[in-house]
Amino acid sequence: MMKTYRFCIIGVGLIGGSLGLALKKFKLAREVIGFGRNPARLKEAKRLGAIDGFSLSLKEVLRDVDIVVIATPVAKILDFAKEVFREAREGSIVIDVGSTKSLIVRQIEKIKPKGIGFVGCHPLAGSEKSGVRYASPNLFLHAPCIITKTNKTDKDALRTVSSIWEKLGSKVIIMEPAEHDRVLSFISHLPHMLSVALVNTVSSKYLKLASGGFRDMTRIASSEPVMWHDICLTNRINILKAIDIYKRCLEEIAHSIKTSDSSSLLKTLKFAKDKRDILLKENL
């Protein structure tokens, strides 16, 4: 029989809510209790079946919980971790699902008491939508989930947490927090900034002519600003480096166009096509 746990999810938005639904769908949870500051949001999460119940007292909740998931915006994770560590029972595991990892994992590992496990996680799933009403039990299916490992990570906790994500359908990848932040700055944070800059470049009066390409490229600019503000400021150096490299690539294209350098322009376009086509061919 599959091992089951009692979960507490702090912050039942798109990710927290989807996790609740998934844990129940894949029968990993004996119980999922929600916790948060906003009773209306918790009630909605319960109505949607993302949690079995909720409480406004963390102390009360954590008495019987095996695994605590902190699924709040990045800037609030540390404060919640502090509260959780005060109340969590010996042997329980705390995970966060924040989009940046170096700073959070370092801060949390500093304050983590002995006897409680901590594993930083980042399911690469989500959308430009936010809120539990968009939650889905299948959000993590086939999606990568990065789990961080440091010299302070408890091996048993890491194994337990990896196995849970795998059972939810995720492709678990283990890496150091610093590597996570470097990789994500390129494949997630940079694209986001580019999308935002594109929307801000284009005059509103042209928007009615936006076709598929423009819509696709700007979809993520509709994401929650506070979440992205937090991501930017907790992964500053990597994002700035990625923007710098990007600016050079864009400058190269602009230079080819400026000098009408056909062969260099064609080479750049072809290089991009061949590289991007890999995502289709290998069905990665």
Place this chain on the structure above:
Amino acid sequence: MMKTYRFCIIGVGLIGGSLGLALKKFKLAREVIGFGRNPARLKEAKRLGAIDGFSLSLKEVLRDVDIVVIATPVAKILDFAKEVFREAREGSIVIDVGSTKSLIVRQIEKIKPKGIGFVGCHPLAGSEKSGVRYASPNLFLHAPCIITKTNKTDKDALRTVSSIWEKLGSKVIIMEPAEHDRVLSFISHLPHMLSVALVNTVSSKYLKLASGGFRDMTRIASSEPVMWHDICLTNRINILKAIDIYKRCLEEIAHSIKTSDSSSLLKTLKFAKDKRDILLKENL
């Protein structure tokens, strides 16, 4: 009864092929003849029903044709127009569907004989895929189609061509070629260059972690390089201007991140979200 025409489509790729299918679906064509340099491609177009027949002799084809559509890559449009003008019968109309308009329309209007109409068109439809096998009769449904008007445009020809695109389901917008190229540099050509630069920025080894946002933002980088090479070099000045404005918007974001300027960063993110959300709300 709806007026019908005999069409010749030069270049039966994604756009030319879709136009053939659409003209037949919406019963605007008495006959659609394909013309091109590659018999295999023309045979495929016939097999897929995009054309009724084809010929390798333009002279033979144009004897009975009312409307000639030049749907080749931008760089070849002028040469085909020259050939067409030598053979087209008095009273016929020539249109092109190229993605840039100023240069093409200017060049074609210079060589156009009296008695033949010419109207520059640009259906804002298409995809990163190319070739007649991806053609669809519904490609133009609800999509904007920009039709250019200059002081040399024949009014009857303009009316006829507008009415045809409308019957195919397009939202016709009439503008000057220069305005078309300015608008498109922002909503189509700039996004394309940004997508290409993003693919070229990111290391191949990170691609396996690409999630929805990255995939959406780089989809159009898989487009046909030759087509985009032509677009870039026939709309150079506008694209370079758009890239310049874009670089300033990106620099503004980078500066906010660099200086950890929370309020300015949040303002920029929120501005983009509010603007992009219009595309959802108004269902434009």
